[in-house]
Amino acid sequence: xxxxxxxxxxxxxxxxxxxxxxxxxxxxxxxxxxxxxxxxxxxxxxxxxxxxxxxxxxxxxxxxxxxxxxxxxxxxxxxxxxxxxxxxxxxxxxxxxxxxxxxxxxxxxxxxxxxxxxxxxxxxxxxxxxxxxxxxxxxxxxxxxxxxxxxxxxxxxxx
Numbered sequence: 666x667x668x669x670x671x672x673x674x675x676x677x678x679x680x681x682x683x684x685x686x687x688x689x690x691x692x693x694x695x696x697x698x699x700x701x702x703x704x705x706x707x708x709x710x711x712x713x714x715x716x717x718x719x720x721x722x723x724x725x726x727x728x729x730x731x732x733x734x735x736x737x738x739x740x741x742x743x744x745x746x747x748x749x750x751x752x753x754x755x756x757x758x759x760x761x762x763x764x765x766x767x768x769x770x771x772x773x774x775x776x777x778x779x780x781x782x783x784x785x786x787x788x789x790x791x792x793x794x795x796x797x798x799x800x801x802x803x804x805x806x807x808x809x810x811x812x813x814x815x816x817x818x819x820x821x822x823x824x
Contacts, residue, residue: 714823
């Protein structure tokens with residue numbers, strides 16, 4: 666019994682010295698920095714396929730559609746009736762949201778067209794489908810609203 670008592674005391678002493686050695690080897694204080702987002706309005710991150718992303722020019726534009734391409738050249742003569750003939754795709758992605766429904770359509774369609782070229786295989790629409798949807802949306806305000814919803818959902822969901 667005496668040997669078991671000595672053995673248990675030795676085990677306890679060994680445990681305490683090992684524990685003390687690990688505690689003293691750790692830094693005295695550890696600090697954790699948290700990345701905070703400034704407020705409610707800025708907490709939502711924008712995807713890599715939205716008009717805001719393309720207007721920021723953070724990523725190179727597809728070669729098929731350079732930034733200097735005009736809306737008229739890309740979307741055809743139907744776009745000529747609604748938009749300036751010298752308006753570029755870069756301008757269309759940076760348009761203000763306060764415009765009419767056709768301005769919103771152009772903004773979403775421009776981003777969707779860029780996504781169709783830059784994200785082949787992951788974006789749900791091809792380039793010709795985006796151009797067709799744009800022409801269909803120019804028919805009436807009701808059609809434009811429906812197309813805006815479809816393109817906006819595709820642009821926001823894309824990665």
